[in-house]
Amino acid sequence: MSDLVLVSSADEQDLRSGVRDMLAAECTGQSVLAFVSSGADAYDAKLWRTVATGMGLAALLVPEAQGGAGAQYRAAAVVAEELGRAVAPVPFLSSAVVATTALGSSASHELLGRLASGELTASLAVPYGLWSAPPLLSAQYGAVTGSVRGVADALGADVLLVPADDGLYAVESAAARRTRIPSLDETRPLCDLELSEAPARLVAPLAAVPRALRVAAVMVAAEQVGVASWCLDTTVAYLKERYQFGRPVGSFQALKHRLADLWVELTQARAVVAYAVADLAAGGDDASVAASLAKIVGSEVAVRAAEECVQMHGGIGFTWEHPAHLYLKRAKATSVAYGSPDRHRARLATLVDLPLEAS
């Protein structure tokens, strides 16, 4: 496994620049703030068109046979990181990563082509914090019944992928009752779902779910690296220009040391995520260990970076008008998404033979 490539290729660097430039123009702290403050939409539809259709990024994990770009995990991770850096309110993670991966496990499906083009979005109907087996709804006679709490991005999705008795079913979202929950991170809103004999098609085996969750853990970790990296960069820039006591605040050693430690942690998180992504791209020999590692390290650095960002901005970091809180909320919410660090450490213990109980 040590021959996996952990550094970016030139193509990946170009992709990163392209996405970052686009987001700098179309997804600023102020625009996300306006999106969140209005609370009206499920996601930023205009931005999503640019991301999905304009730049073709919804197709990254769709097999080529279904009109996609093939399983381009390395590219998808670059996109996830940049979208995290911008706390972009678009369903890339939920639709283009999680739902697409779940569907991709089935031999082929026409839905995939429509997801690849950005024409439709889909959401896997599981609780946002799910990390093990999903709660199963009941499926009978081509219809699904039951409820799921706290589903990410289901509010704006066209299609819901619902785990039920004997497989994963596709349901038109209009057939479900969806209740929006005021959620800690309004850039990725949650809603509760109620399905009552909703017409459904079997689209994949249930085994698709754990695989999708594993990919989700890695991609959300890439996103978290983006969140942390915005927080660190923004804090450093602010501390260079903010003067107190006749000095730039960034010259105070206690803050410098904390930021140095944070940078070390971020550097490590980059390496861990790079490893998990490279492992996925190479076929996933170490996928379970790598995914848990990435989710733990990514979650911890994102939360710490966002907390330091708020604290080191002082009063202004505590206001609604400064975007720091968007990152704090995203960081904390994604830290429990697809399993908290604590859950993943427990899983890892089993995987690496460090059990709590004597065997």
Place this chain on the structure above:
Amino acid sequence: MSDLVLVSSADEQDLRSGVRDMLAAECTGQSVLAFVSSGADAYDAKLWRTVATGMGLAALLVPEAQGGAGAQYRAAAVVAEELGRAVAPVPFLSSAVVATTALGSSASHELLGRLASGELTASLAVPYGLWSAPPLLSAQYGAVTGSVRGVADALGADVLLVPADDGLYAVESAAARRTRIPSLDETRPLCDLELSEAPARLVAPLAAVPRALRVAAVMVAAEQVGVASWCLDTTVAYLKERYQFGRPVGSFQALKHRLADLWVELTQARAVVAYAVADLAAGGDDASVAASLAKIVGSEVAVRAAEECVQMHGGIGFTWEHPAHLYLKRAKATSVAYGSPDRHRARLATLVDLPLEAS
């Protein structure tokens, strides 16, 4: 419990000054270093005579009927703290606290008078890290057989108090084979004991052991506060006089903030230990919770303070010639003595109804 007195009385302050002044003269960093470097003795006999007989401090926890001062927990804690501050190599904790408390549970015993006068020392023959039920030796026909590993201060003790089948037995230490262990903290040496039909007298019920361990946890925590407080004071003094970059090193903000945090932790440890001692003195309504709290908080602050002391002294703190390492070793060794913080947190969880498992 909130009417317990957590501040020192004038008498306690006088006692503290007296013990501290004596130790400043008779137990310096250099003298302890010389003691440890020679590795010859089990404890500093001359110092112990001053402490035990000269100042009468071995009698503090001996009931008045046996020639002692009564159960003066508050005074004993002051002494333990000051002895910790000086990493004094004397068996106050093991003989005058642990063994004395264990014996004191019996109605009356002539041994107590001899311990009170400092004429004899005793050691409870349990592993230094014991925190629950002791390993029991076998007792038959007034003789005890078996072995115990890693007993504190047994090497220099005149009498061993040995938990065996049906009670606590007193054994002349000459009747045991004692093997000294090179121990992390040579100011409180450990040894292994082998007893082969050693003549023994039943002196107390087995219930004496957990009670002695509870008192031990509190008194070792007081000692740890003394260790931490020496480390903090010494580091602060050094950083005021040590210049690097044309400035006193103590003017560097990163170090200042770490020391401020350490001071906060020490302030809290003082309060927790004061509470545990006050509770003991008042009859021990909350003794189990208070002892575990004190042992956890005391252990953590002592280790942290000693580690910071070594680090902030830079190179000189890593040498044998500077006494900082004596405190580091004492702090780390006492952190596992009578149960590590981790063990005590587990116990506390049960005591305060925060169980891991669903009930």
Place this chain on the structure above:
Amino acid sequence: MASVMTEADLRARISAFLAEHDPAAAAGGGDADRLAFLRARFDAGLAWVHFPAGLGGLGAGRSLQPVADDAFAEAGAPDNRPGRIGIGLGMAAPTILVHGTDAQRSRFLRPLWTGEEVWCQLFSEPGAGSDLAGLGTRARRDGDDWVLDGQKVWTSMAHVARWAILLARTDPDVPKHAGLSYFVLDMTAPGVEVRPLRQLTGEAEFNEVYLTGARIPDAHRLGDVGDGWKVAQTTLMNERVSIGGGAMPREGGMIGVLAAAWRDNPGVRTPGMHDTVMRLWVRAEAARLTGLRVRQQLAAGAPGPDGSAVKLSFATLSQQISAAELDLLGDEGLRRDSWAMGRPEEVDFTGRDAGYRYLRAKGNSIEGGTSEVLRNIIAERVLGLPAEPRVDTRVAWKDLPR
């Protein structure tokens, strides 16, 4: 100078007062009854008993105040809603008492204590947070008035306050600490504009206050011109004493919320979270016992520096505990009650939902002195460590880089 008032004396006075003024009737009556009762209590010297006679007190020892408060509470008397007038009680009043003229004391203290007039504090500015002495709001002398221009921020209660204590720069040509003066501002005066300041919880507890040619009569200056920094020390000292103060039972405050979440949700327990909860429980109990010990030191007349430890660890703990609660609850903890912009007059750090608690706790290490400033204070004033090299204390304020 020992107080001549004993606890028995005080209790006798209170009994006599209550015999004459029916507490239950006042509590059950209208606002006017309530106010009449409070005014009478003030006039009887039973408001803050350690204040001088004639100003709501009896010149008694500070330690007797709980006796009075408890006695009135037990009798069912109406209180002055201390949560709503905390700035007046905790900061303005002690400052007016020490630095005010007789006229200022007589005018301000009684309606302050009864709650008729709410106070706010206009110190912080967008450019002067930790470095309060660097503030730039200008006060220019004009006849018998001062004319104010500038912007203040983080002002709780400004939208309901009648008066503000305010720090402004009267001389930009001297080093920053020397050019400040301290005023009482009428919040209803022209040129005072209050705007809500929404915070990351969604609520707007605080305000921004814009001063545009607002006038303050010189008679409302507290202390000498140029002595503002000294006067402000009295205010800030009292602020620090009041934060994180009250006595609490075991599992009081934020740790009680986490402990309840643990007990109520056996399904989400893991060994790792158990360790986290236990570590925090121990830290919280240690902090609580420290608070208890600090109060005993205060009562014994030996106020050690441990109070700063209490405020610092309060902030750290409330943040760690509220974060652990979210970790424990997982996605269930992400559900908020609402993001609507409320304007709460009293703040409960342990209230609402887990997300609110987590977010609100972020303010605890910023408001009332950042944790960083507090660590500096501990390092220098408690441990006696040397100050950093200063570049801002000998230069005229106007020449400082900013």
Place this chain on the structure above:
Amino acid sequence: MASVMTEADLRARISAFLAEHDPAAAAGGGDADRLAFLRARFDAGLAWVHFPAGLGGLGAGRSLQPVADDAFAEAGAPDNRPGRIGIGLGMAAPTILVHGTDAQRSRFLRPLWTGEEVWCQLFSEPGAGSDLAGLGTRARRDGDDWVLDGQKVWTSMAHVARWAILLARTDPDVPKHAGLSYFVLDMTAPGVEVRPLRQLTGEAEFNEVYLTGARIPDAHRLGDVGDGWKVAQTTLMNERVSIGGGAMPREGGMIGVLAAAWRDNPGVRTPGMHDTVMRLWVRAEAARLTGLRVRQQLAAGAPGPDGSAVKLSFATLSQQISAAELDLLGDEGLRRDSWAMGRPEEVDFTGRDAGYRYLRAKGNSIEGGTSEVLRNIIAERVLGLPAEPRVDTRVAWKDLPR
């Protein structure tokens, strides 16, 4: 400037060399055979292949060095015991290569590489640790010699070294960085006294070196008079690169020791310790992957600053992991093998007993640059945060407070 040497070229040369010099015979023979083989390898340019021809190298790319080392190792050739001559290889050699005269290079590099002559480093002083540029050992010119007086400390291998690289003050009347010069000292010269420095583990890895009128010919000066600080940067840069460097498998290093202790001692497991072990396992694996990525960046010719992250986290982790091992083992972990004062020539941080590992790890955040200095470097050079106000850079060294 691209190297012309390809990997295939290099392999061909090595094969040719090995055909002429029997590696197995050299390894199995006496010291003289061993030495003859190493000298021949040096003369063939196969010692450090990125060094110039004639100085043990071929002017090849640095990335080809592992090819040579692996090939010789596979062939069973004797090595130069790199653990024993690390200071020569890692610090003295690159400095001599960059700053030395031709005569110095010819004299010193060959016996340095073959291990005939061991080197040590005389930089740190009791009064100059983190602030190395503040050092006070004086070098006074006397004819063609320099006369040295002062005390150096933390010198590993001084008791077996033939040569030392040494930094001394040649001009105390200028600011501290400007008054230093860099020398090569003959450790066998009169006036050089080496005393073992016992450390808290009980061992004496290091020495103190007292210089009392020791003489150095001016021909053994490296770089110009007054340029010592600049020359020392080459040395220190190479030191940092070499610390915490080697590739490791998962659970290599200290974490493997802790994991084994966990697996071997089911009786001492608790949920709390499990959480600690898992947290450290994750951190160690993250640090390992970071090291892997740093090496890939280096190989790709893009040496990012992540190397400082590796050294800093190595120190933190080795301390936390060794502490956790003691916590896990309880009183069994307090049993040491011995407190006797050994004089190890090579150090294994993961060796001996748990107590040794805990104590020795304390040095990891001090030796080779404290963690505090490393954090300053990261903050200023990587993050670009502003320096603190400096009080020591414009004053003559002799006038600095100390």
